[in-house]
Amino acid sequence: MLHSQSSLFTLACALVVSACLLLYQRSVIRWRARQRGRPLPPGPKRWPIIGNMLDIPTWKPWYGLRDLLDKRASNTSNRIETPLISLAGHDFDFAIMQYGPRWRRHRRMLWQQFHPGKVDIYKPVQRDFTRKLLAGLLEKPGKVKQLLQYQIIGTVMKITYDIDLEDENDARIGYVDSTFSGLRKVTVSMQFLLRHFPLVQYLPAWFPGAGFHKLFAESNPPCAWMLDVPFSQAKADTAGPSIVAELLGGIQTSLSGSKDDSESEEQVARNVAAIIVEAGSDTLVSTLEGLILALSLFPEVQQKAWAELDAIVGAHRLPDFDDRDALVYINAVVKEALRWHNVSPLSIAHVTVEDDELHGYFIPAGTTVVPNIWACMHDPHIYPEPEKFYPERFIGEDGKLNPDVLDPATLIFGSGRRICPGRYFVDAALFLTAASVLHVFDIGPPKDENGCPIKVEFQASHGFLSYPEDTRCTITPRSAEAVALILGSQ
Numbered sequence: 001m002l003h004s005q006s007s008l009f010t011l012a013c014a015l016v017v018s019a020c021l022l023l024y025q026r027s028v029i030r031w032r033a034r035q036r037g038r039p040l041p042p043g044p045k046r047w048p049i050i051g052n053m054l055d056i057p058t059w060k061p062w063y064g065l066r067d068l069l070d071k072r073a074s075n076t077s078n079r080i081e082t083p084l085i086s087l088a089g090h091d092f093d094f095a096i097m098q099y100g101p102r103w104r105r106h107r108r109m110l111w112q113q114f115h116p117g118k119v120d121i122y123k124p125v126q127r128d129f130t131r132k133l134l135a136g137l138l139e140k141p142g143k144v145k146q147l148l149q150y151q152i153i154g155t156v157m158k159i160t161y162d163i164d165l166e167d168e169n170d171a172r173i174g175y176v177d178s179t180f181s182g183l184r185k186v187t188v189s190m191q192f193l194l195r196h197f198p199l200v201q202y203l204p205a206w207f208p209g210a211g212f213h214k215l216f217a218e219s220n221p222p223c224a225w226m227l228d229v230p231f232s233q234a235k236a237d238t239a240g241p242s243i244v245a246e247l248l249g250g251i252q253t254s255l256s257g258s259k260d261d262s263e264s265e266e267q268v269a270r271n272v273a274a275i276i277v278e279a280g281s282d283t284l285v286s287t288l289e290g291l292i293l294a295l296s297l298f299p300e301v302q303q304k305a306w307a308e309l310d311a312i313v314g315a316h317r318l319p320d321f322d323d324r325d326a327l328v329y330i331n332a333v334v335k336e337a338l339r340w341h342n343v344s345p346l347s348i349a350h351v352t353v354e355d356d357e358l359h360g361y362f363i364p365a366g367t368t369v370v371p372n373i374w375a376c377m378h379d380p381h382i383y384p385e386p387e388k389f390y391p392e393r394f395i396g397e398d399g400k401l402n403p404d405v406l407d408p409a410t411l412i413f414g415s416g417r418r419i420c421p422g423r424y425f426v427d428a429a430l431f432l433t434a435a436s437v438l439h440v441f442d443i444g445p446p447k448d449e450n451g452c453p454i455k456v457e458f459q460a461s462h463g464f465l466s467y468p469e470d471t472r473c474t475i476t477p478r479s480a481e482a483v484a485l486i487l488g489s490q
Helices: 002-035 100-114 117-139 143-161 173-176 188-196 198-202 212-236 243-254 258-296 299-312 321-326 328-340 371-376 422-442 480-488
Strands: 356-358 361-363 441-444 473-478
Touching: 002 143, 002 422, 100 258, 117 143, 117 422, 117 480, 143 173, 143 212, 143 243, 143 258, 143 422, 173 212, 173 258, 188 198, 212 243, 212 258, 243 258, 258 299, 258 328, 258 422, 258 441, 299 422, 299 441, 321 328, 321 422, 328 371, 328 422, 328 441, 422 480, 473 480
Parallel strands: none
Antiparallel strands: 356 361, 441 473
């Protein structure tokens, strides 16, 4: 009996091994048929199961990764499937949705509100909050980040929901800021772990290495608030102009069908409204923080900006959108701000949908494509002395913007079908803020108790989203006329 059982066990093991070998052989044959002799792109040797996980730098990985830019939008518009999105409460965010019909519905609805022919209607609100920023910096120059958040979040809350924030201490600013609290600290290794070993998400929070639960839990209540509270308020009162009122009105006129269809479109509208406030405010505030830090570190930039503003705008009014074409140097400052500090150094990874080929190399379906924005924006062959904040790099010998220099906006805002629909709105906000702040303020280094300058070095924080770590500076009005301009604009 024992001998018979042993024989059966041996036979079973042999069958299992044989089946595994046959499956492996089958997969190799299929792989070679797909590859058709084309090599994979050059890179370090892959390990079984974990692939190249050990080759990914664990600290600020954009310094070490090589990029493969997205030039095949029809095949590289997908996103990584990972449970971290739902864990962080970001199922509504179309920027990280899987490519497909659901994504297209969100993208279409958002684009309708932010295409070039539409963004001009938001300029009065942008102007109003930019002038509130100037007044805030005059009165409370030590609260730069809070005032920038009030400016940007106040703007998008107004145009999206017709909601007025009180000041920089409004609790709703904290709710919006906290929606990104989980994703801000997501690392490449954490993304890899949750993507390839999704069962890890079910580990209890007390288990060693499961601290990500705490990170993601912080952003879930603010995300739920962002989706429901302001939208419900705007839905209850659609008398004032707002994106939500327009979206709801469009749903009512375009859908004569079932209640289920109407509710489905309303959920898309709810998601889109939350995306506008969340995504626009976080990245724009970080970019402006980087700009103000750069101005404090490179005073020669301010000198040239002042000369242009004084000549074009003059001392008796504030800059406005109509001045943009004439303010060449200010436009170059905006481009350099986007290049110098990258809020999303590795952008958001793309995933190929089908097998592809690039420069003779085989790109299998399911390949993760990482656009290394930081490497592109700091390539010394494109931008000499990339660590220097030097707007002149974008200006030609004729005194105009040089079209031959790579415009950071072509990469910063994404690529292909995943390009940011709100880029024109963001660009307008950056221009008016840069021109207005430079027109009336002198930004310098922080000072100690003896009035001596404190040396500050630019350092970007670690994580999926990156922020300037030390933004200390002094902000003082350029003149008595500048103070009068600020006070008179209120």
